[in-house]
Amino acid sequence: MADALHRLDDEISDCFACPRLVAWREEVAVVKRAAFRDQTYWGRPVPGFGPGDARIGILGLAPAAHGGNRTGRIFTGDRSGDVLFAAMHRAGLANQPTSVSADDGLTINNTRIFAAVRCAPPDNKPTPEERDRCAPFLHRELTLIRPTLRVVIALGAFAWAAWWPAMRAVYGVRPPSPRPAFGHGAQWTAENVPTLLGCYHVSQQNTFTGRLTPAMLDDVFARARSLAA
Numbered sequence: 001m002a003d004a005l006h007r008l009d010d011e012i013s014d015c016f017a018c019p020r021l022v023a024w025r026e027e028v029a030v031v032k033r034a035a036f037r038d039q040t041y042w043g044r045p046v047p048g049f050g051p052g053d054a055r056i057g058i059l060g061l062a063p064a065a066h067g068g069n070r071t072g073r074i075f076t077g078d079r080s081g082d083v084l085f086a087a088m089h090r091a092g093l094a095n096q097p098t099s100v101s102a103d104d105g106l107t108i109n110n111t112r113i114f115a116a117v118r119c120a121p122p123d124n125k126p127t128p129e130e131r132d133r134c135a136p137f138l139h140r141e142l143t144l145i146r147p148t149l150r151v152v153i154a155l156g157a158f159a160w161a162a163w164w165p166a167m168r169a170v171y172g173v174r175p176p177s178p179r180p181a182f183g184h185g186a187q188w189t190a191e192n193v194p195t196l197l198g199c200y201h202v203s204q205q206n207t208f209t210g211r212l213t214p215a216m217l218d219d220v221f222a223r224a225r226s227l228a229a
């Protein structure tokens, strides 16, 4: 299974299916941000991160232009990752509280992190067509980790919405209608599928304004750990 995940990660990293996103990720990698001008950007799709026998999944929107798209690892090298991995470290799910580069020694346990869209989109907004084109990667990843996966934390409304077609594709379970509304702390449970937990996205917009606090993240991870036990 680990081999299958690695093969999927490799396949994702070599995808060129979305012309607009390919152009954007490569342009960002050439233009760069001034602070990173000496670095070689990854400039490709960003695969999932974490062990294949994870019980907790963390579903994000897409890599950040100067974070994952620069470092090649999801939530790595930006403020969102700082907040996320600090919380995971407090929860005992990461060996260190920082995530600055793909070779920084970070390891996470019991958790796999992935995004609904694997390429950094302009303005963090993939089109519906790009979302749907990338969705099979998420579905295949979920299929591989399905045997152990018990909880999925959806970071933000986009990830929450991406869960329903994934659940149908991977578990063959029809999503509820109407769909449960996203909210921080929202929880949706059904038989034979992972519990879905809603969490405000760890974006600067939320963490700098206090909409999402470290205590709120700690509560989500405590619940996820409890549900996954």
Ligand code: SF4
Binding pocket: 012, 015, 016, 017, 018, 021, 022, 045, 117, 118, 119, 130, 133, 134, 137
């Ligand atoms: S968003 Fe997904 S489908 Fe589109 S190019 Fe990137 S990896 Fe491929």
